[in-house]
Amino acid sequence: MNNVRDNLKAYLDGELSPMQMREVESAVERDGELRREFEEMKQISSTLRTASVAPTVVGLDKTLAALKKPVRPPLLRFAPAAALVGTCALALIAVGHFMRPQPAFNDEIPLAMEKNPALVHRSRASTDSNRQAAIAGVMAGGEHDDTVPVQISPKAEVNSRSLDVAAERKGQPVDALNPVRQIVKTGELTVLVPRANQALDSVNAIAKKLGGLVESSNLSGDEMDGRSASVSLRVPVAKFDEAMQDLRKLGKVSGESTDGRDVTTEVVDSDARLKVMRAAEQSYIQILNKARKQEDVLSVHDRLDTVRQDIEGLTAQLKSLRNQAAMSTISVTITQKAAPKVAGVVKDNWIDKTWAGAWSGLGFAGRKLTEALIYLVVFSPVWIPIFIVAGMLGRKARQLA
């Protein structure tokens, strides 16, 4: 019976299958209660259908006029918002690129070093406690030389630099030593020349003119297959730039690089250690002279040997460093083009060049796209709200139109 009751409204609306219709119909005829329910439903339904107010229809003309306006393709509809968002994103990327925070150390230290190069060589900290003790001993012994700084560990050096910069900015005097800066400069140059022999002679001449020397050179190949030579020359560090300029004139430069390594810290550190060791050597000699027992003599002698070996090694290292700093090394690779095998026919490798160029361009574009994507992701908290606002404004504008 409940099933029939559930179908009563559908029966009234004629939404049942013929079989169900007959079933409900007979049930309604048999059951007075069902019939009463059916009648009540019928009354409600009839009242709803007849008594509801039919609103007056207006606005058809306006709608037809609106429909006659050309419909912009979906992509064009979002074009203003997309353009706005794109512009904002690009602006943000540009702003972000130029305003991104730089590490404080890189920013401040070169400036401070420019003002006072001695800042980086202050004796402030060392991780090597033994050496620190030794240095302290030497200094206490009155053998300390103001020109001799001690090695500073990288971490301590950073702290030292920061403190010095801070101190200098506050106007406090900086207790700086003043070592001569030792820079090991190296350069590499690849030149394409018409004649490798002549170029090799020219390199020799340049080295002599500038007070340098050719350390090594070799020449290989022949006129037909092309020749190549590599030369390593040493020139005084003051003449490095002049040498590079002269070498560039040899032919067409296809590659060039220069490098400068500041070895001041290494030099002053080695110097300080050398002085400490020499002091130790003198002490051992004095002890050795006073030693009476054979056992003591041997023991002190052993130590003296060790110290002297260290002194030798350190002296050689120091000499090498000073030599490197005094004379710059320039490696020159000279290439001579092979003679064309068929007269008048010049092989043009434009396809290879284009291919390589295209690949290079693709890589560059990919890198830039990835960079842009990273910026977009990082700046998403900024541009997503802008995008949402632009979308809302666009929707509003469309509705008003």
Added chain:
Amino acid sequence: MQAVQEKSVPTERLDISEIARGYYDCVFRFCARRIGPDAAADAAQETFLTAQRVLRKYRGEAPLKTWLLGIAHNECRRILRKKRTEPVTLELIEDPSASPESSWVDRSALQQAMTKLSSEHREAVVLIELDGLSYEEAGHVLGVPAGTVKSRLHYAFVILRRTLFPAGVEA
């Protein structure tokens, strides 16, 4: 029959202006019953503009009228959500030409009872009784099966009967 005829029309030949002329009244009234006559014109216009944009996607799965009412239904819901208001109250008038059985029901009580229905039940009642849709068409508009419409309508009428004829209703 109308649905069959509509389905047989190739969608490329459908002209939105013709569609608007044919179905504007129906869509307007549909909107007016949900958001009021003042906002109905805008909602109806937006319905046809939306239909114009997506007409090429219409494949005739549902009758055109049902398809349009579905868009109108979404548009009305969007407007109600935006305005944060409830659907308008159903307005019933005394009709002298009404059938005798309908005059047995107290119209103001029915109007009041309709406001107490849940939005789902009220929507089913309005679609079937006022918009004159079949269960299947109402299901298309609401995006639910016809059986769900039947069930909602049944329970809506149980509630209405309980309110209007408290003595005779069984749970």
